[in-house]
Amino acid sequence: MEFPELTEMGRRAKAAARGLAFLGSAEKDEVLLAMAGALREHAGEILAANALDVKKAEEKGMKKSLVNRLRLTEAGIEQLAAGLREVAGLADPVGEGEFWSRPNGLRIQRTRVPLGVIAMIYEARPNVTVDAAALCLKAGNAVILRGGSEAIESNIALSRVIARAAEGKGLPRGSIQLLEKTEREWVQQLLRMNAYVDVVIPRGGAGLIQTVIRNATVPVIETGTGVCHAYVEQRADFAKAVPIVINSKTQNPGVCNALETLLVDDSIAEKFLPLMAEELYRHGVEIRGCPRTCAILPGAAAATEEDWSTEYLDLILSIRVVEGLDQALDHIFRYGTKHSETIITEDYSQAQRFLREVDAAAVYANASTRFTDGGRFGFGAEIGISTQKLHARGPMGLRELTTTKYMIYGNGQIV
Amino acid sequence: MEFPELTEMGRRAKAAARGLAFLGSAEKDEVLLAMAGALREHAGEILAANALDVKKAEEKGMKKSLVNRLRLTEAGIEQLAAGLREVAGLADPVGEGEFWSRPNGLRIQRTRVPLGVIAMIYEARPNVTVDAAALCLKAGNAVILRGGSEAIESNIALSRVIARAAEGKGLPRGSIQLLEKTEREWVQQLLRMNAYVDVVIPRGGAGLIQTVIRNATVPVIETGTGVCHAYVEQRADFAKAVPIVINSKTQNPGVCNALETLLVDDSIAEKFLPLMAEELYRHGVEIRGCPRTCAILPGAAAATEEDWSTEYLDLILSIRVVEGLDQALDHIFRYGTKHSETIITEDYSQAQRFLREVDAAAVYANASTRFTDGGRFGFGAEIGISTQKLHARGPMGLRELTTTKYMIYGNGQIV
Incomplete structure (x- = not known):
């Protein structure tokens, strides 16, 4: 099955990209500023559309924390506009280069x-619609956006406002497009439109990313899941180790660069773990430990094999006592996702x-x-990332x- | 269906890559030189294996030009060894870098x-086995090679000789491996071994590349097909244009950077085309032209729509008369494969x-x-490429x- 509407979007994006590639930085920045202005001007209709998404989410019984990620406010729109102005201020990489003679x-x-045409596939948060469009445009690319169904009304409103502003400044039609259909079959086609799309960037949970790959x-x-490790080595300075572990785990546990597993050297485990656990518990972190960890920390639950490869994205930390650097390296080699260590x-x-x-x-050495x-x-x-x-x-x-x-x-x- | 043997090859490659990443340039160069020595030393067994492939190909009635690409000689092996020594002499990119402070x-x-584990999938020419292994190794990668069935005996002999030489110098087992099975199902599995393989590089015809993608x-x-164009503009210097077109088309017509379509500006077509055609005919090139071309060159065959997107890889050239640069750009935008123009x-x-x-x-401007x-x-x-x-x-x-x-x-x- 082919959706001719989507093929046409691809064709339009490819044609638009041809023109976008030759825009100067000054022209692109002017468009970004116009987009920022349009967001503020049309805040009312954006918030109204967002209210529909929020209502639907609440009726469906979506978790409160997720509803909050979906919700836009006046201040949130102001932030999106500020983000656009910030992108306008960044240096333009297009035209950089080097040369040599033969x-x-x-x-x-x-x-x-520019890459040409970028397809962005993402989940609930509607602000990605604006952020991604801005970055793609600044680098001279056309973008086809496909957000999650939960934010569809917000995404339609946001993308229409910025696309209209961009066209008002003379940008080719097709520079910024949202795929307004949320059924899976449309994404399937988008992922195979090699004739029109140069790159796909998925942003979201592991399920979304694996589907795209x-x-x-x-x-x-591939932007990815992070099963990130901290290894507290025998000669660690505890005054650095404790805050780094706490910061890595708790400052924002729902993101890919948050810590999921703590590895502690055997020789210091008995001294370090009680100290560390006290701070972790104070921050509401649940501990799942290897047998040795559980022996030292009676409050810890036993970690299963599955725990070592789990990205909790939550206030949970797995802890394993290791016998030196080699065992730490082997553990990371086996369970890590090559994100941040x-x-x-x-x-x-x-x-x-x-x-x-x-x-x-x-x-990293000695940093979060x-x-x-x-x-x-x-x-x-x-x-x-x-x-x-x-x-x-x-x-x-x-x-x-x-x-x-x-x-x-x-x-x-x-x- | 999963072939545990291939999974095991992947696991071995990944383990080998971990060690290869820390080798210094001097160590890698020493291995490359040892591989060069081994090729010469075992030339007899390599030529014997190659003779089996050539015999099978001849029995199957393979085209003579293809049999010649398959055939190895003493001099050919000498060239492979020289290639290894050349790679040993190249600068090692591993460890280059920049830094900044926050x-x-x-x-x-x-x-x-290094990338880690590279899978190379290629067709008939057995020399790719040695070239690809050398480049992957110099950049610190483990490689899994999978050549075409026509060259399987040669590939087995070559890969065993160089892998043995590499292991003799202390390289981890699994650094250089050839997939000795030529059935399709094995490649299918290799292409989906994300846990072990970091990159796949296909080298060969359009069919192979599309299958991999x-x-x-x-x-x-993606290494690719080239439908390459030359546009002879109104103010072209014919003394440059004619040799550039001849060189681009005829110097080696079977490669991806050879010329396939000539675009000629309308205003000079009547003067330029007869001159150009004379040289093309003298080099044995068949011409397939647009109606205007055929009117000027009575000897030309009529090009079909399909001709404009065909990579002939042969002494055939399609010619179209265009009305100025914009039409030339539109033609390349529509039919080009983004290789060389x-x-x-x-x-x-x-x-x-x-x-x-x-x-x-x-x-390019004014070059082949x-x-x-x-x-x-x-x-x-x-x-x-x-x-x-x-x-x-x-x-x-x-x-x-x-x-x-x-x-x-x-x-x-x-x-």
């Missing part, structure tokens, strides 16, 4: 250019080995895993929404 | 690291517009499309066989 006189220039023929940037130690060589030998997007974030890395904004190794790894900023092309200046050279 | 004192280091859940680097002109602005507006891996090649770009060696936009675009050298990881040095920072 002995035959050819001059080869590698230039950063399994079904897409279009190249995917940290060691807490004052031992130079142990820190170096951990940094070098752990295969993950971000490996929560730093894995485009903003905190200094990239200004992020479209997601890649856990794959191709193209982008770790926080993805504007540059990761571009590719390169070779422009070669000759004067008659042949092979 | 206001909170965190030091962020972005370091180039359609079936892989592991990230793919060239304009021949002395007009500055037309050249700049073509370079800027054509969306392809390599866009045949330059799109890792060696000719100065990369030293290439594993293929990417026609996708993610990760790598255009010729891929050693750097494209690596990824990056962030190593972050803290002293207790929390969010």
Whole structure:
């Protein structure tokens, strides 16, 4: 089955991308500012649409915390507009490059250019609609957005307001489009539209991401689940270890760079674990431990094999006592998702080995895993955190929404 | 259905990759030189295995040109060994990087690291077995090779010789493995072994590449078909145009960067085409033209709609007369495969517009499309030419066989 409407959206996006690629930064920034203005101007209709989503969610008995993620407010719209202005202020990667000359006189220039057409597939939070559109546009790409059914009314209102503002500033129609159908079959087609879509970026839970990876023929940037570890080594400074573990676990437990498993060196476990547990319990964290952990902490539940590969996204921490760095590295090799890992130690060589030998997007010594974030890395904004190794790894900023092309200046050279 | 043997190969590769990542360049180069020595030493058994493949191919009635691509000789083995020594001489991208500091004192280091496990899927030519293994190894990766059934005996002999030499130098078992089964079902499994394989690189015809793209859940680097164009603009210097077209079309018509379609500006068609055709005919090229071309060149066959999107890989050229740059750009936008495109002109602005507006891996002004090649770009060696936009675009050298990881040095920072 093919939906001709969606094929047409693809064709429109591809045509729009051709024009977007040549826009200067100043033009794109002007559009972003116009979009920000339009959001404030049309706040009333956006909030009305959002109220429909919220009502439906409440009637369906959605968890309160999820309803809150769905809900937009005047202040929230103000924040979205501020986000657009911030993206307008970022440096434009398009047109960056380097060049070299060949002995035959050819001059080869590698230039950063937009990817083309990006499909963003995401879940409940309607603010992704605006954030993703802004970043794609700033990097010169056309975007096809597909949000979750829970936020469909909000997404339609938001995307129409910003797309209209963009077209008002002369952007080609098709630069920003929302797939307004929420049935699965439409996504299936979108994931296989290689003729029109250059990249798919899924953002959401493990289920969504796996569905996209399994079904897409279009190249995917996997943004991922994080089963992140902290290893408190024999020579850890407890005054650093305790706050780093607490911060990594509790500052925002629902995100991919939050801590899920604590590894503690055997030689310090009896001294460290009671201290650590006291703080964890004070922050409402449930502990699931290996037998040795449970022996030291009578309050801890027994961890099952499944716990070691679980991304709780909640105030739960699995704890395992390990016999030295090698066992810690083996545990991370086996159960890690290559997202963010940290060691807490004052031992130079142990820190170096951990940094070098752990295969993950971000490996830390003596810092919280929560730093894995485009903003905190200094990239200004992020479209997601890649856990794959191709193209982008770790926080993805504007540059990761571009590719390169070779422009070669000759004067008659042949092979 | 799952083949446990192949799963085991994946597990071995992943374990080997963990060790390979920390090898220094000197150690890797020593292994490459040992592999070169082993090829010469075991030339006899390799040639004997190759003779079996050649015999089978001849019995099956394989085309002579294809049999020749399959055939190995003493000199060919010498060339493979020389290739290994050349790769040993290339700069190692692993460990390159940059770093910056954040206001909170965190030091962020972005370091180039190997991809991990690469699966190479390719067709008849057995030399790919050695070339691909060498490049993967130099960039610190484990490789699983899967060549075509026509070259299976040669591939088994070659891979065993180099793998044994590598293990003799202490490389972990599983660093270089050949999938010795040629049935389709094995490849299907390989393409979905996300737990063990980081990247799949297909090299071969359009059929092979499409099969990989359609079936892989592991990230793919698409190496591709090239429907390459030359546009001879109104102000072209014929003394450059004719040799560039001849070189692009005839120097090696069977490769992806060879020319397939010539676009000629209407205003010069009557003067240019007869000149051009004379040279093309002299080189044995068959011409398939649009109506206007056929009117000017009575010897030309009429091109069908299908011709414009055909990669002939043969001494055939489609020719279309266009009304100016915009029509040329539209034609390339519609029929091009984003590989290599060239304009021949002395007009500055037309050249700049073509370079800027054509969306392809390599866009040329006044040079042959045949330059799109890792060696000719100065990369030293290439594993293929990417026609996708993610990760790598255009010729891929050693750097494209690596990824990056962030190593972050803290002293207790929390969010």
